[in-house]
Amino acid sequence: MRHAVVMIHGMGEQIPMETLTSFVDATWTTDLSLVGEDRKDVNTGEQRTENASWGKPDQRNRSFELRRIATEKAKTGVYTDFYEFYWAHLITGNTWDHVAPWLTGLVLRNPFKRVPAAVRFAWCVMAMVTAILVYLAVVNIWNVSNDIAPGPRTSFVLALAALAGGYVLNTLIIPRLGDVARYIKASPPNVANRQKIRSNGVELLETLMHAKKTKIDRKGNPYEVYIYDRIIVASHSLGTIVAYDILTHTFGRNNRDYDAEKMAKTPAQPHREALEKAIQTASLPDNDPAQTILDIEDFQALQDAARAELNATGNRWIISDFVTMGSPLTHAEFLMAYDKDGLRADQAKRILPTCPPVLEWDERSDKSHFTYRRGKLDGIKVPDNDDGTKPAFESHPRIPHHAAMFAYTRWSNLFSKHRFVLKGDLVSGPVADQFALQGEGGPIKGVKDIPVLPDLDHNGQPASGMKRGWVTHNNYWNAKAQSELRTPLDENGKKAAPHHIQKLRAALRLGKKV
Structure with missing residues (x-):
């Protein structure tokens, strides 16, 4: 047998x-x-x-x-x-373009109707981090457009945050969540x-x-x-x-x-x-x-x-x-x-x-x-x-x-x-x-x-x-x-x-x- x-x-x-x-x-x-x-x-x-x-x-x-x-x-x-x-070789070359639409769909949804209670806290954390990133991006764009130079401490913090964010994005989110986004979502690509x-x-x-x-x-x-x-x-x-x-x-x-x-x-x-x-x-x-x-x-x-x-x-x-x-x-x-x-x-x-x-x-x-x-x-x-x-x-x-x-x-x-x-x-x-x-x-x-x-x-x-x-x-x-x-x-x-x-x-x- x-x-x-x-x-x-x-x-x-x-x-x-x-x-x-x-x-x-x-x-x-x-x-x-x-x-x-x-x-x-x-x-x-x-x-x-x-x-x-x-x-x-x-x-x-x-x-x-x-x-x-x-x-x-x-x-x-x-x-x-x-x-x-x-099957890993059948989903390669993940990019931010593969992940972004899926993550956007996860964030922009009604948390009371379309987010299970078991992950609602995690969704709130994700939404909060997203809001902070959007806020920082808007502030940075505003400062640049108005020729406002940030102080040395602010510049250091922003640079450090950018490095950390880039590392997490390229080593964790895109390679791993890219697989999820591309397999779960039945979009033409x-x-x-x-x-x-x-x-x-x-x-x-x-x-x-x-x-x-x-x-x-x-x-x-x-x-x-x-x-x-x-x-x-x-x-x-x-x-x-x-x-x-x-x-x-x-x-x-x-x-x-x-x-x-x-x-x-x-x-x-x-x-x-x-x-x-x-x-x-x-x-x-x-x-x-x-x-x-x-x-x-x-x-x-x-x-x-x-x-x-x-x-x-x-x-x-x-x-x-x-x-x-x-x-x-x-x-x-x-x-x-x-x-x-x-x-x-x-x-x-x-x-x-x-x-x-x-x-x-x-x-x-x-x-x-x-x-x-x-x-x-x-x-x-x-x-x-x-x-x-x-x-x-x-x-x-x-x-x-x-x-x-x-x-x-x-x-x-x-x-x-x-x-x-x-x-x-x-x-x-x-x-x-x-x-x-x-x-x-x-x-x-x-x-x-x-x-x-x-x-x-x-x-x-x-x-x-x-x-x-x-x-x-x-x-x-x-x-x-x-x-x-x-x-x-x-x-x-x-x-x-x-x-x-x-x-x-x-x-x-x-x-x-x-």
């Missing part, structure tokens, strides 16, 4: 394989529980201190700058291949870049889903089998938006794939039925709060089971997990739509998939589903129930609509709650609310939001023994970034991985047969 992990990096001038290498170190190399400390090191034959992996050339990524990182076999019998989807990034990402995922190898049976006859049983998509920062888009388009191109013979052999889809029933129940008016809250653990277990049923029909959607870290998707209404109403409208139209997916009414079953029946499926005979009665219409085999990917793919989101801009991670936050299904009884949340750096208690404050760090955006797989007040120990009294690394490993489920 072999799994694939696709890592999608964030904004900035990233170097190929740097992100992936450090990610593999944190999630595979140093996690001895995956292989077992009692097994000898496969490279040296000595006592194991880390798990082995190797960088191999691979044509699936279609770049000589990138390599597949292949691991040794886990104790569960699973091999894992790590890939990096590298950006469309080609967006298209290339997304098409390359879709091509990689489809290549991995359908990758095959040739084996020889006992009689010496060759036959083909699929290489991967499961794919995990992990992403960071702006890469989470890129990943979300890629997954959306990949599922929309593959949701209707099935094999009629396989479908006829396994027409029953009880886990899909159970998943739809859970969402249908949660969608009811809120007369019983206990029934309108989706249990996230049960929901994610049903997602795994429903995906197995989908695969049994011949559909190769094997992307089991979507793991986001430091995701700006928490600000989707701020970045991906005009406002919150615009975001909800796009979600209802299935332009932006929700988790759980949007349901549609089926008059034949008299219920709402994220699946539908195709005409070709009407020829598949569904066996009668054990008591001889005909099965309910919703029990017949069904196909997911194009925006139902989160019926089959679990979404886990690691975030670091920010405070006063520089504490924690301003970019990140929970995403379950933003991408919830809007039911009659209220929002139905299917994303597992996981607070890290630090863990949070039920009041949203750092849990006991935790502290909030400074600017944690790049620390989600950095084992040296400690949020604990002291080094944690495992059950054997040995030094344990930090809390955020443990949560990341749990979300990825490396080596798990799911």
